[in-house]
Amino acid sequence: MPTAPPSHQLRLAVGKDGGPEIFRSFQGEGPVAGQVRAFIRLSGCNLHCRWCDTPYTWNWQGTDYEHVDGEKFAPAQEMLRLPVEEAAASVLALAAPGVVITGGEPLMQPKALEAFCQQTKSGQPDYRLEVETNGTLKPSQTLEQLVDLFVVSPKLPHAGHEEDVAAPALANHRGNPRAVFKFVAKTPGDVETVRRLTGGIETNRIWIMPEGRSPAELDRHLTTITPAVLDAGFNLTDRQHIRLFGDTRST
Numbered sequence: 001m002p003t004a005p006p007s008h009q010l011r012l013a014v015g016k017d018g019g020p021e022i023f024r025s026f027q028g029e030g031p032v033a034g035q036v037r038a039f040i041r042l043s044g045c046n047l048h049c050r051w052c053d054t055p056y057t058w059n060w061q062g063t064d065y066e067h068v069d070g071e072k073f074a075p076a077q078e079m080l081r082l083p084v085e086e087a088a089a090s091v092l093a094l095a096a097p098g099v100v101i102t103g104g105e106p107l108m109q110p111k112a113l114e115a116f117c118q119q120t121k122s123g124q125p126d127y128r129l130e131v132e133t134n135g136t137l138k139p140s141q142t143l144e145q146l147v148d149l150f151v152v153s154p155k156l157p158h159a160g161h162e163e164d165v166a167a168p169a170l171a172n173h174r175g176n177p178r179a180v181f182k183f184v185a186k187t188p189g190d191v192e193t194v195r196r197l198t199g200g201i202e203t204n205r206i207w208i209m210p211e212g213r214s215p216a217e218l219d220r221h222l223t224t225i226t227p228a229v230l231d232a233g234f235n236l237t238d239r240q241h242i243r244l245f246g247d248t249r250s251t
């Protein structure tokens with residue numbers, strides 16, 4: 001008897017109820033902010049940003065990554081494996097017009113991600129697939145065709161990387177009309193850096209977002225960057241979910 005092929009498994013982050021981090025919310029950032037979406041958060045990231053708001057997806061015990069919180073996490077407690085079919089069923093049960101696949105870095109699991117996208121789109125081609133990515137890992141052609149929107153967030157020097165990780169991220173996605181760029185900024189100088197890095201990319205594909213995990217931090221950074229964003233002609237986005245729900249998992 002032939003056996004069914006093993007299904008792909010996704011490594012997921014753990015949500016506030018201790019189960020896989022799959023939830024329903026408003027998209028809080030970027031071009032579709034304010035729209036209802038299902039969210040699924042994949043565990044693992046290949047960048048280790050100092051101010052990351054989801055260090056529980058990568059800042060494992062025994063590593064020497066530097067993060068502002070200083071807290072280390074145990075992968076056995078923070079990572080769950082789920083067959084793609086189960087993950088897709090949980091996401092579709094949330095009754096949203098589409099899903100935001102985020103992380104961590106979702107493209108670290110390319111085969112399972114592709115299977116998840118095929119599964120959620122099958123039978124309902126209008127269901128929207130949106131991926132939040134740091135851009136450093138190039139998606140396959142299959143994935144590029146399946147995904148409706150890549151929100152690519154190249155990292156600037158204030159994220160604490162020794163190498164320039166923004167240029168490859170821009171190179172990987174600038175040719176895809178379904179990719180937009182979302183830069184986290186703290187100062188007018190950061191906006192100037194974005195202007196320099198993104199020469200030749202239409203400004204209407206670029207969003208600037210204040211860094212912050214509290215309304216006060218967001219307000220402070222918004223106040224300092226807004227004139228520079230307007231001057232450069234970039235789009236501006238807030239982080240609505242932080243104002244609505246605070247810095248909590250599964251929101």
Ligand SMILES: Nc1nc2[nH]cc(C(=O)O)c2c(=O)[nH]1
Binds near residue numbers: 025026028039100102
């Ligand atoms: N509501 C809400 N919107 C989001 N947009 C991007 C998110 C992310 O963590 O990548 C996120 C998130 O975690 N929650």
Ligand code: SF4
Binds near residue numbers: 046047054058103104
């Ligand atoms: S790329 Fe995103 S998820 Fe990864 S460490 Fe940086 S902020 Fe966090």
Ligand SMILES: [Mg+2]
Binds near residue numbers: 053054
């Ligand atoms: Mg986030």
